[in-house]
Amino acid sequence: MHLIEQYALSCGVKIDKPFVETCFFPVECRKYITLHASSGMQAKNYDYFNDVSDLISPFLKEKNINILQIGDQADRKIQNCIHYNGTTNLKQTFYLIKNSLLHFGNDSFSSHVASGFNKKIVCLYSVLFKECCGPYWGKAEDHVLLEPNRDGKKPSFSANESPKSVNEISAESIACGILDLLKINHDLNRLSTIHTGLEYHVPSIYVIPNHVMPESFAPGQPVNIDGRECFDERNIAEWAHKRQCNIFLDKPMRINFLQMVKHNVNQINFFVSMDTDLDYIRTLHRLGFKMRLLSDDKDAISDIRIKFFDFEVFEHKKLTKKDLDNPELLCNNTRYNNSRKIVSNGKIYNSKAAWSHEIEGQHNTVIDCDEFWEELSTLKLYNDNRISD
Numbered sequence: 001m002h003l004i005e006q007y008a009l010s011c012g013v014k015i016d017k018p019f020v021e022t023c024f025f026p027v028e029c030r031k032y033i034t035l036h037a038s039s040g041m042q043a044k045n046y047d048y049f050n051d052v053s054d055l056i057s058p059f060l061k062e063k064n065i066n067i068l069q070i071g072d073q074a075d076r077k078i079q080n081c082i083h084y085n086g087t088t089n090l091k092q093t094f095y096l097i098k099n100s101l102l103h104f105g106n107d108s109f110s111s112h113v114a115s116g117f118n119k120k121i122v123c124l125y126s127v128l129f130k131e132c133c134g135p136y137w138g139k140a141e142d143h144v145l146l147e148p149n150r151d152g153k154k155p156s157f158s159a160n161e162s163p164k165s166v167n168e169i170s171a172e173s174i175a176c177g178i179l180d181l182l183k184i185n186h187d188l189n190r191l192s193t194i195h196t197g198l199e200y201h202v203p204s205i206y207v208i209p210n211h212v213m214p215e216s217f218a219p220g221q222p223v224n225i226d227g228r229e230c231f232d233e234r235n236i237a238e239w240a241h242k243r244q245c246n247i248f249l250d251k252p253m254r255i256n257f258l259q260m261v262k263h264n265v266n267q268i269n270f271f272v273s274m275d276t277d278l279d280y281i282r283t284l285h286r287l288g289f290k291m292r293l294l295s296d297d298k299d300a301i302s303d304i305r306i307k308f309f310d311f312e313v314f315e316h317k318k319l320t321k322k323d324l325d326n327p328e329l330l331c332n333n334t335r336y337n338n339s340r341k342i343v344s345n346g347k348i349y350n351s352k353a354a355w356s357h358e359i360e361g362q363h364n365t366v367i368d369c370d371e372f373w374e375e376l377s378t379l380k381l382y383n384d385n386r387i388s389d
Contacts, residue, residue: 003132020113023092028082029068032065033067035067041159042161052171053079056179063184069084093113102121104177105122118137120143122145123135125145167201172189176188187386191385192382197376197377200339200379203340209232222244225247227247245265258289259287265289272308274307294313323376334382336364336366336379337382340375
């Protein structure tokens with residue numbers, strides 16, 4: 001039973017089509033679709049709308065169709081969109097939905113508003129059954145309602161999930177639903193996601209501190225500084241001087257350098273061993289640095305934990321190709337996206353493997369080496385059958 005029917009039964013009233021009041025809002029384009037990328041519930045919020053917008057934008061651009069993002073000011077801004085989130089009140093938001101060609105997004109109030117306007121809708125469902133809370137009005141053939149594969153299990157009915165089941169819905173299935181409803185020819189059904197890392201939705205910059213970039217580079221964006229790959233204390237301090245950072249170390253860095261940038265250091269991730277100076281770790285702790293002690297020596301980690309008894313030491317397990325759930329799906333057409341960009345000597349690399357092989361720029365062909373598979377948590381792997389073998 002749909003929630004609306006349950007409410008009607010409980011209240012003893014009949015269901016009628018709603019009247020939604022709108023208020024004019026000037027729009028800078030004639031043809032557009034609306035995106036609502038939030039819902040007010042963590043478990044419902046899909047993390048990969050950037051991938052969806054990347055897939056559909058070239059096709060929409062050919063038809064002079066824009067994507068308008070609606071919602072709250074605090075919502076994460078999705079790329080390739082005109083951002084009206086936080087600039088409209090409810091009635092103005094309803095006006096944007098009413099005059100759109102299509103609405104897509106998470107399960108939220110906006111999908112029901114779009115339903116009341118008989119709009120084409122692509123909506124994602126995870127913690128509830130789509131049959132219970134999907135669009136009630138409009139034509140069924142104008143609705144693409146997507147759910148993760150639950151393998152016969154019921155949804156969680158929870159406001160919070162970790163990992164979120166909604167993220168199991170592939171970006172290409174959402175993109176195909178949008179373009180199909182708009183009757184735009186495409187070849188996106190030849191894409192197939194085979195792996196999405198748990199950290200793929202979090203963009204990050206990974207710095208090899210063998211250089212220093214000007215302050216104009218990625219202003220305001222935090223960085224991860226790897227002092228293990230290049231231990232240059234001055235460069236590490238220079239990177240951390242005017243931006244938030246996480247620092248990765250496996251040897252002591254002079255305290256005076258760290259003190260200068262303490263206000264910008266979110267966390268020091270220190271890889272400890274039996275040779276690490278315990279007093280140095282105690283000094284960092286006493287000075288108030290937030291630390292996370294790590295060890296990638298699984299054979300000695302018990303002894304290491306005894307040595308650093310007053311601290312928690314986490315095992316750092318290097319990911320390998322064996323950690324991929326479905327390696328049999330890898331083929332010559334397998335490509336990757338990485339949410340982490342590597343910056344070294346003033347150049348940007350798409351993965352640590354690309355950096356180690358000196359391949360700059362938007363490289364997306366799988367490099368079958370240890371460095372590549374170590375980044376599985378930030379990688380998305382997909383088969384692109386549009387490419388000839």
